[in-house]
Amino acid sequence: MLSVNIQKKFAVNEICINCEIKPAFTALFGPSGAGKTTTLNMVAGLLNPDAGQIELSGRTLFCKTRKINLPPQRRNVGYIFQESCLFPHLTIRKNLEFGWKKVPKDAHKFEFDDIVAEVGIEHFLDRKPHSLSGGEKQRVTLARALMASPDYLLLDEPLAALDMSTKLSFLRFIKTVHERHQLPILYITHDLTDVINFADEVIVLNQGTVLDQGNPYALLDKMTAPSLLNYQGVANIIEVEIESHQPTDGEVRAKSNNLHLILPYFKCRSGEKLQLNVPASEIILSIYEPHGLSASNIIPGRVTTIHHVGSRALVDVDAGIPFTVEATSVTAKKFKLKKGDAVFLIIKACSFKQL
Amino acid sequence: MNYHLQIIYLSLKVAFLSTLIILPIGAYLGWLFSRKNFWGKTLLDGFVHVPLVLPPVVTGYFLLIILGPSGYIGKYLDHMFGIRFAFTWKAAIIAAGVVSLPLLVRSVRVAVDAVDPQLEDAARMLRASELNIFFTITLPLAINGIIAGAVLAFARALGEFGATIIFASNIPGKTQTIPLAIFTMINQPNGEAKAHVLIYVSIGLAYLSMLINEFLLYRFKYVKR
Numbered sequence: 001m002l003s004v005n006i007q008k009k010f011a012v013n014e015i016c017i018n019c020e021i022k023p024a025f026t027a028l029f030g031p032s033g034a035g036k037t038t039t040l041n042m043v044a045g046l047l048n049p050d051a052g053q054i055e056l057s058g059r060t061l062f063c064k065t066r067k068i069n070l071p072p073q074r075r076n077v078g079y080i081f082q083e084s085c086l087f088p089h090l091t092i093r094k095n096l097e098f099g100w101k102k103v104p105k106d107a108h109k110f111e112f113d114d115i116v117a118e119v120g121i122e123h124f125l126d127r128k129p130h131s132l133s134g135g136e137k138q139r140v141t142l143a144r145a146l147m148a149s150p151d152y153l154l155l156d157e158p159l160a161a162l163d164m165s166t167k168l169s170f171l172r173f174i175k176t177v178h179e180r181h182q183l184p185i186l187y188i189t190h191d192l193t194d195v196i197n198f199a200d201e202v203i204v205l206n207q208g209t210v211l212d213q214g215n216p217y218a219l220l221d222k223m224t225a226p227s228l229l230n231y232q233g234v235a236n237i238i239e240v241e242i243e244s245h246q247p248t249d250g251e252v253r254a255k256s257n258n259l260h261l262i263l264p265y266f267k268c269r270s271g272e273k274l275q276l277n278v279p280a281s282e283i284i285l286s287i288y289e290p291h292g293l294s295a296s297n298i299i300p301g302r303v304t305t306i307h308h309v310g311s312r313a314l315v316d317v318d319a320g321i322p323f324t325v326e327a328t329s330v331t332a333k334k335f336k337l338k339k340g341d342a343v344f345l346i347i348k349a350c351s352f353k354q355l
Numbered sequence: 356m357n358y359h360l361q362i363i364y365l366s367l368k369v370a371f372l373s374t375l376i377i378l379p380i381g382a383y384l385g386w387l388f389s390r391k392n393f394w395g396k397t398l399l400d401g402f403v404h405v406p407l408v409l410p411p412v413v414t415g416y417f418l419l420i421i422l423g424p425s426g427y428i429g430k431y432l433d434h435m436f437g438i439r440f441a442f443t444w445k446a447a448i449i450a451a452g453v454v455s456l457p458l459l460v461r462s463v464r465v466a467v468d469a470v471d472p473q474l475e476d477a478a479r480m481l482r483a484s485e486l487n488i489f490f491t492i493t494l495p496l497a498i499n500g501i502i503a504g505a506v507l508a509f510a511r512a513l514g515e516f517g518a519t520i521i522f523a524s525n526i527p528g529k530t531q532t533i534p535l536a537i538f539t540m541i542n543q544p545n546g547e548a549k550a551h552v553l554i555y556v557s558i559g560l561a562y563l564s565m566l567i568n569e570f571l572l573y574r575f576k577y578v579k580r
Contacts, residue, residue, distance in 0.1 A: 046476050072479040085477040089495050098491075099481030148481045 002152065002186070006042055006052035006062075015039065015208035023057070023152075023184035025175060027195045027216065030205035036188045037082075039205070040154050043186070044079050045072035056152060078150030080158045084137035086129035092140055093125040099148030109149040110181070118177070119143040135166040142174065146181075153178075155187045164232065169275050169355040171198050172237045193232040195219060220309040234280035234314060234324050237355065242272045251296070251349065259320040262296040264349045275355040280326035284346035285315060287335050297347040299323075303339055306332060313337075319345060359552050366532040369444060370512035373452035374459075374505055381456055381508070382501055385463025386493065390472070407457040411517025415450055418522040422449065446523035447530050451512035459508040466500020467493060503571040510564035514557070533557055 002021040007014070015035040028036050041047040043054055045061065053063040056077070061070050086095050100112060116122055119139045129137060138158050145153060155174070159167040175198050178185050189195060195202050195216045202219055204212040212219070240254035240261060245268050252263040254274070268274070290298060301319030313332035315325045323345055337343075387393075388400055406414045422429040423441045432438040440446045470493055478488045494501070516534040523530040525539060537553050540546035 044480060046479070072476070073482045073484065077480065079477070079480040081473055081477060083471075083473060085471075085473050087474060087478075087492060098478070098483070102482040144481065 001055075001057060002043070002184070003053075003055045004039065004043060006039075006049035006054060008038065008042065008047070008049045013208055017205075017208075017210060019203055019210050019213055021184075021186060021203070022201060023182075024200035025178050025185045025198060026187065027199035027202045028186060028188045028205060029190065029192070029195050029202050029219070030211075031190060033207075034205040035208040036190075036205055037156055040079070040156055040186065040188060044077055044154055045070060045075050046079075076149075076151040078145035078148060078153040080138075080141050080145055080153070080155045082156050082158060082160055084129070084134075084141045084158075086137060086140060086144070088129055091126050091128055092121065092132075095129065095140060096125075096144050096147050099144055103147075103149050107149060110146055112147065115143050115146050119173075134162050135170060138162070138170055139173070142170075142177070146177070146183075150183070153183055153185045155185065157188045157190070165277070165353070165355040167194075168197070168235055168237060168277055172275070174198075192219070193235070196233075197235050197237075217307045217309050217314065220312070232279070234326055236278045236280060236283070236323050238276050238278070238321055240274055240276055242268050242270055242274065244270060257320045259299065261347075261352070262349050263352050266354070276352045277355055278323075278347055278351050278353070280314065280324045282347070282351040283323060283325045285317075285325050285327055285331075285335075286344040286346060287337075287341070289344055290346060293346060294348075295346045296349040297345070299345040299347065301343055301345055303337055303341045303343055305339065306337055308332070315343075317343060317345060359556075361528065362531060362533055362536045362553065363556055365444065365447075365530075366513055369447045369451055369532055370509050370515075373448045373455065373512045374509045376448065377452045377456045377459055377508060378501075378505055381459035381504065382463050382494075384456075385460045385501075385504075386467050386489065388460065389464045389467035403460055404457045406454050406518075411454055411515065412521055413517075414454060415518035415521025418446075418450060418453065418518060422446075422522075441522060442524045442526065442530065444523070444530055447515075447519050447532060450518035450522045451515040454515050454518050455508035455511040458511055459504040462504025462507060463497065463501050466497035466504070469500070470496045499571045503568045506564050506568045506571065510561055510568075513560055513564075 001023060004021065005018050007016045015038055017035070017039050028039065030036055038047065042049050043061070048069065049062060049064070051064045053065075054061040056075070060066070060068050061075050062068060087098065090098070096112070096116070100108075116125065119142060121136070121140055121143060124132065124136070129140070132140065141158065159170055162170070171194060174185065177183065187194070187199070196219075199216045201214065202216045203210060204219065238256050240256045243253040243255055243260070245252045245265065247265055250265045252265055252268060254261050254263055263276070284295070289300070299319045301317040301323065303315060304318050304322070305316045307314040308329055311329050313327050313329045315327060315332065315337060317323045317325060325345065384403060388396070419441060420426050422432070424430065424433060424439060429441065432440075440449060474492055474496070475488050478492050483491070514534060515532070516538070519530070519532060520535060525531055525535045531539070533553050533556065537550045537557070540550035540553070
């Protein structure tokens with residue numbers, strides 16, 4: 001549990017944050033200037049609040065009245081900045097070792113080689129940061145933060161500069177790391193898409209105060225038009241392995257778990273692993289098995305949950321792998337959808353986008 | 356010729372040692388002025404920089420009344436430890452160091468300003484101590500600017516005249532550096548020809564220093580990423 005209770009005055013505005021943050025994947029959401037980065041910097045110890053206190057799982061990181069102020073080095077908090085902030089004069093390996101060597105031998109939470117393999121950066125360990133792409137840099141930054149064995153990971157919109165597909169793929173990866181290592185994450189974003197797709201909980205900041213805290217889906221309903229402008233909808237990110245690819249058929253066959261999918265033809269290798277995204281709004285839901293459709297993928301599954309969000313319904317379906325389907329609330333009610341119902345998902349081959 | 360070599364050797368020794376001594380001081384002060392805000396910063400900044408604009412003769416005079424045999428600090432150094440600076444080659448080093456320090460501090464400050472402070476924050480979040488951050492992040496990233504500053508300070512020390520002639524005096528074989536020797540030779544009847552060798556050496560050393568300085572600054576600007 002991270003408990004933040006702080007005030008800080010600036011020349012033109014003031015920040016006053018009070019919240020209890022569960023050890024989960026939490027999004028800190030709000031417009032520019034809401035105080036998101038300032039809050040993160042105060043949790044990290046890079047900026048001192050004027051008053052209040054910060055506690056992390058029972059440890060006091062900052063307390064004005066008791067005059068406690070742990071330096072950033074002793075807070076056991078990892079921080080990934082908006083810019084990658086890799087040390088430009090060191091190789092990737094030296095960058096990773098930087099934090100690794102500062103942790104006592106018996107206090108390491110992860111194995112060096114495990115993280116390198118997990119993040120998939122083995123082949124450029126001896127290169128310098130300037131030769132990497134934006135996505136690669138962020139993966140190294142994540143690995144470097146993990147090497148210092150943090151109890152908590154802070155991310156300041158590390159993907160703002162990356163394109164949509166790199167961003168989705170990286171966030172999905174962070175989510176996997178979060179789940180595998182039970183590492184709590186506080187993640188800044190001003191993009192509703194990220195919140196809906198990845199966060200367990202969301203804290204909404206506006207003008208320096210906590211406006212709302214809770215379930216990300218509940219947020220969709222409350223959002224006003226401007227914040228929805230670049231909202232890309234709920235994404236379904238799936239990992240597939242290529243089974244066969246025939247230019248003559250004009251299609252690629254792939255599987256994910258035991259689910260076989262048909263994708264439009266593109267150049268690839270058999271056995272190659274890919275990440276695909278199919279937006280929830282592009283999947284059609286049917287309660288009968290459809291026939292005579294042009295869509296290539298007709299997938300049987302069962303409803304697991306239904307979230308009603310205003311006029312929308314987000315239906316989670318288990319089809320061997322989980323899918324989320326976006327429909328109107330009216331449709332969901334007309335079909336009398338409930339948990340356990342057998343349904344069919346209709347997905348056109350070209351609705352799958354490669355990440 | 357031996358006479359000339361001895362003068363050149365003394366000059367190089369004084370310039371080299373004074374640069375070596377002010378290097379850690381200048382690196383620290385430049386970093387301090389770039390990264391920290393503290394009470395009296397402007398005052399200290401002014402104090403370090405004033406020899407840059409003060410007539411060097413005045414700087415030499417102040418050194419004499421502070422560190423001279425009956426100076427405020429000098430008399431205690433003499434009484435308690437038997438240390439005398441004035442009118443020795445050590446005084447030439449002090450004079451050259453004080454006059455060239457501001458050039459070094461300015462270069463270091465500009466070089467440290469160019470290092471992204473967020474890199475230092477990133478190192479903090481990776482548990483690096485402040486001292487460790489200075490030596491492993493800030494210093495290596497600013498090193499070209501620091502060396503360029505040191506070369507500039509070295510060149511300035513080689514050319515130092517005013518403060519040296521007051522504080523170290525112009526004693527042949529003891530404190531007579533190249534500029535002082537040229538001054539003495541030109542003032543002697545028919546001494547101008549003797550001064551020519553030293554004049555050429557001065558030009559050569561100064562030009563070489565500036566070339567190294569420019570080369571390092573160029574690398575600092577365009578090659579470092």
